[in-house]
Amino acid sequence: MIRRLLCLCLLACATLTEAGGRLPAQKTESASAAAPAQQNGSGLDLRLPLESDSIRFAVIGDTGTGDREQSEVAHLLETYRKAVKYEFVIMLGDNIYGGHHAADFHAKFEEPYKPLLDAGVKFYASLGNHDDPNEERLYKPFNMGGERYYSFKKGDVEFFVLDSNYMEPAQLRWVEQALQKSKAKWKISYFHHPLYNDGVSHGPDLDLRSQLTPLFEKYCVNVVFSGHEHVYERLQPEHSIQYFILGNSAKLMTHDFHASPQMEKGFDTDRAFMVVEVSHDKFYFQVISRAGQTIDSGSETLPVCSASAP
Amino acid sequence: MLNRPSSALRYWREKYPRIAALLLVGAVAFSSTLALPQTATNQPAKPDDDKVVQDFENRVAHYLEERRKEAGTSPKATSSPEKLDEAQQTLAQKSKAARAEAEHGDVFTPEITAYFRRQIKSALAGRQGAKVRASLRRAEPVQDVPLRVNQVYPNKVPLQSMPPSLLQKLPPLPKEMQYRLVGRNLLLLDGAPKIIVDFIPNAIP
Numbered sequence: 205m206i207r208r209l210l211c212l213c214l215l216a217c218a219t220l221t222e223a224g225g226r227l228p229a230q231k232t233e234s235a236s237a238a239a240p241a242q243q244n245g246s247g248l249d250l251r252l253p254l255e256s257d258s259i260r261f262a263v264i265g266d267t268g269t270g271d272r273e274q275s276e277v278a279h280l281l282e283t284y285r286k287a288v289k290y291e292f293v294i295m296l297g298d299n300i301y302g303g304h305h306a307a308d309f310h311a312k313f314e315e316p317y318k319p320l321l322d323a324g325v326k327f328y329a330s331l332g333n334h335d336d337p338n339e340e341r342l343y344k345p346f347n348m349g350g351e352r353y354y355s356f357k358k359g360d361v362e363f364f365v366l367d368s369n370y371m372e373p374a375q376l377r378w379v380e381q382a383l384q385k386s387k388a389k390w391k392i393s394y395f396h397h398p399l400y401n402d403g404v405s406h407g408p409d410l411d412l413r414s415q416l417t418p419l420f421e422k423y424c425v426n427v428v429f430s431g432h433e434h435v436y437e438r439l440q441p442e443h444s445i446q447y448f449i450l451g452n453s454a455k456l457m458t459h460d461f462h463a464s465p466q467m468e469k470g471f472d473t474d475r476a477f478m479v480v481e482v483s484h485d486k487f488y489f490q491v492i493s494r495a496g497q498t499i500d501s502g503s504e505t506l507p508v509c510s511a512s513a514p
Numbered sequence: 515m516l517n518r519p520s521s522a523l524r525y526w527r528e529k530y531p532r533i534a535a536l537l538l539v540g541a542v543a544f545s546s547t548l549a550l551p552q553t554a555t556n557q558p559a560k561p562d563d564d565k566v567v568q569d570f571e572n573r574v575a576h577y578l579e580e581r582r583k584e585a586g587t588s589p590k591a592t593s594s595p596e597k598l599d600e601a602q603q604t605l606a607q608k609s610k611a612a613r614a615e616a617e618h619g620d621v622f623t624p625e626i627t628a629y630f631r632r633q634i635k636s637a638l639a640g641r642q643g644a645k646v647r648a649s650l651r652r653a654e655p656v657q658d659v660p661l662r663v664n665q666v667y668p669n670k671v672p673l674q675s676m677p678p679s680l681l682q683k684l685p686p687l688p689k690e691m692q693y694r695l696v697g698r699n700l701l702l703l704d705g706a707p708k709i710i711v712d713f714i715p716n717a718i719p
Contacts, residue, residue, distance in 0.1 A: 303670045309595035333654055334672045338705045339602060344593040370692060371678035397675065411649040411677040414642070 248287050251490040251501035258483035259359045260288055263394075264453035265296030265431030266332065268312035274454035276494050277475050278316040284492065285320060288479050293317075293325060294363065296431030296450060297332025297396030299346065304336040309343065321345065328356060330365045332396040332431060337367065355382050361482050362388030364425070366395035368412055376415060383423035389506065390482055393420065394429035400442065401449045402464040403433035403472075405457050420445055424509035427487060435460050435472040436491055438500060444507040450491070453477050469500045566629045567685050573621045574702070577613075577711055578688055581704060584612030588690060588706040606666045606707040613709075616664040621702055621712035630684065630700065634717055637683040649677040650695070650718070659696045661715070667694075667701075667708040 252260070262281055267274055281293070300312050314321065321327075329346035331337050341348045348354055352367040353375050364382060367375065383391065398406075399413040420428065421443045431451035439447045452475050460472045475494040480487065485506040491499050585608030589601030622630070638646055653675040659668060667673070674695045684693055687702075691711070694701045700717035701710055 304599075305669065306595035306599045309598075314595075333675050336669075336708075337673070338588070338708065339598050342589055342591045342598060343595065344591050350591050369673065369675040370681070371676075372681045373686065376678065406652045406654075407648075409649050409652065409677075410645040411642070411679050414645060415678045 248283065249492075249496075249498050250287060251498060252288060252479060252481040252488045253483065253486075254288065254481065255483040257359075258481045259361050260290040260479070260481045261358075262288075262290050262293045263296065263429055263448075263450055263478040263480060264293060265396075265429075265449075266298040266434055266451040266455040267295065267316075267453045268298060268300040268308075268334070269454040270301075270308070270311040270316070271454065273456070273475050273494065274312070275316045277453050277477055278320070280492060280494065280496060281317070281477055282319040282323075284479055285323065285325065288481070290479060291325065292358070293320065293327045294365075294394055294429065295327055295329040295346070296394055296429055297330045297368075298334040298431060298451075298455070299329050299332065299340060300336070301334045301455075304339050313345070328363065328365060330395050331367045331369055333369050335369075337369070353378065355386075357388060359482070360389040360484070362386050362391055364391065364393040366393060366416075368395040368397040368409070368430075371412060371415060376419075379416075380419050380423075383419060383425065386423070389485075390427070390487065391423065391425045392427045392429070393425050396430060397432050398430035398447070398449045399428065400439050400447050400466065401430070401433050401435075401437055402439075402462055402467050402470065403435055403437070403449070403457065403460045404462055405460055406433050417442070417445075426504070426506065426509075433457070433460065435470065436476045436478075436499065437461075437467060437471075438469040438502075440466050440468055441504075444509060446487075446504055448478070448489075450476065450478055471499045563629060566625050569623070570621070570626045570629075570685055573623075573626075574687060574691060574711075577621065578690065578704070580612060581609050581707070581709075585609040585707065602707070606709060609704065609707040609709050610664055610666070613664050616711075618663045618712065620663070622714050627714050630714055630717060631719075633683040634680065634700070635719055637677075637680045638719065642679050646677040646679045649675075653677075655697065656695070657697050661696065661699055661701075661710070661713050663710060663712055665710050667703060667710060669708075673703075 262284070300308050302308060326347055327345060329340060329348055331340060331352060337352050340346055341350055341352055352370065353365060355362060355364045364379060366379060397409045397412055399417060400408050425445055427446045427448070429448050429450060431449065433449050434451045434455040434457035435449065436452055437449040454475060456475055458473055461467070461470050471491070471493070476491050476499060478489055478491045480489050487504040490501040493499050585605055589598065589605065592598055637643060654672065656671055656674040659671055676693060676695065681693065687693065690705050692703045692705050694703050695718065698716050698718040700714045702712045704711050
């Protein structure tokens with residue numbers, strides 16, 4: 205009898221833990237299942253299908269150092285722009301490290317990305333803890349519309365850009381309303397502080413996670429990008445949400461990971477950036493290191509999800 | 515009828531009294547753990563709290579009105595970093611000059627300070643409080659900022675991130691104003707000129 209009682213208790217505990225824990229619900233297709241690698245004329249390794257009416261963009265995070273590594277990644281971004289023809293870049297915060305005088309904006313943004321800016325590529329910034337919210341939100345090339353948090357739409361994709369440094373109740377209300385009224389097929393959110401990650405330096409922000417994940421799950425957010433941790437990491441999807449961390453487009457924290465079963469792919473030995481293509485029900489991604497090597501690629505299929513009624 | 519234990523419970527109590535007692539203690543402990551965050555975060559407001567919060571909001575509104583009148587509003591969006599830089603510095607200088615007599619405690623009076631300390635303490639209590647503390651530890655804590663009222667926050671020092679659960683416990687601010695932390699001290703910051711309006715020392719217990 206006692207043995208049966210103990211078994212029941214263990215079963216109940218396991219059920220509670222499972223319900224409160226993470227529930228992987230979706231699998232990312234590996235590189236081999238995604239678009240096959242293509243070599244174009246310049247010998248560039250391309251893993252995106254480059255379909256005719258797709259949305260294409262690049263992702264960078266923790267960039268604003270003004271150092272050689274930032275310039276080298278920026279150079280490769282321009283090389284990939286010519287091949288991928290992405291139209292815009294999303295920035296995951298820490299866009300300008302250190303001072304925020306005019307010279308900093310020149311050296312840490314305008315000069316490294318001059319070829320992209322000259323080609324008409326738009327940048328959509330989110331704010332990191334090293335950014336000055338009051339200057340950067342007013343800096344037109346960051347396309348923030350004068351706000352710390354905002355949304356914008358490209359085709360079937362709507363982006364919800366949050367200020368994770370200062371997630372006050374007004375911002376939480378705004379994001380809930382914006383997600384609720386969105387009719388976009390793909391909902392992508394990005395902000396600086398990761399909700400999940402396996403970096404030793406910072407780790408996940410549990411308080412932020414407890415505020416945002418219920419909204420993301422309720423309103424069917426598909427993909428979340430964050431920076432802050434100076435590595436690249438792709439995690440197992442959580443409740444059909446794919447989480448990426450890309451905080452090493454200029455800064456780098458080498459050998460920063462601890463072993464974790466939630467990590468699908470990690471890269472912490474060099475800088476990197478990502479190119480993304482969204483085409484109908486497919487989300488393709490390719491992560492490229494500063495040395496030009498593809499360190500991760502794959503695709504996601506739009507999961508079935510119906511937003512809860514308000 | 516309501517006080518009468520069910521037959522199953524009575525059976526357990528009679529047949530296995532020690533196990534039944536252990537289960538009862540476990541159930542009480544588990545339910546009290548679940549209840550902890552609720553009691554920590556939903557403390558009923560004291561009758562005077564509304565007045566204190568109203569006093570705080572009035573002081574913030576008065577500060578902002580004076581700053582707008584004497585120094586102007588937030589700069590306009592521009593593509594020129596030089597113009598941004600210049601506008602920010604001009605606004606900061608004018609804001610400082612307009613409030614040259616400002617003193618520590620102008621906004622955070624002893625009553626308001628006591629209210630904030632209670633709110634912060636409750637935000638740091640319970641299971642959610644542990645997440646807030648973890649969030650603070652991982653937010654790259656900022657230390658080296660001289661705490662002086664009406665001084666400009668240093669250009670090169672990052673602003674420490676604020677945990678959302680902590681912000682939920684503090685009175686809402688106008689869009690231009692923010693709460694920020696420097697070490698364990700809570701700052702009231704006017705964002706556009708980056709002026710420290712007032713602060714509470716050792717606000718984080």
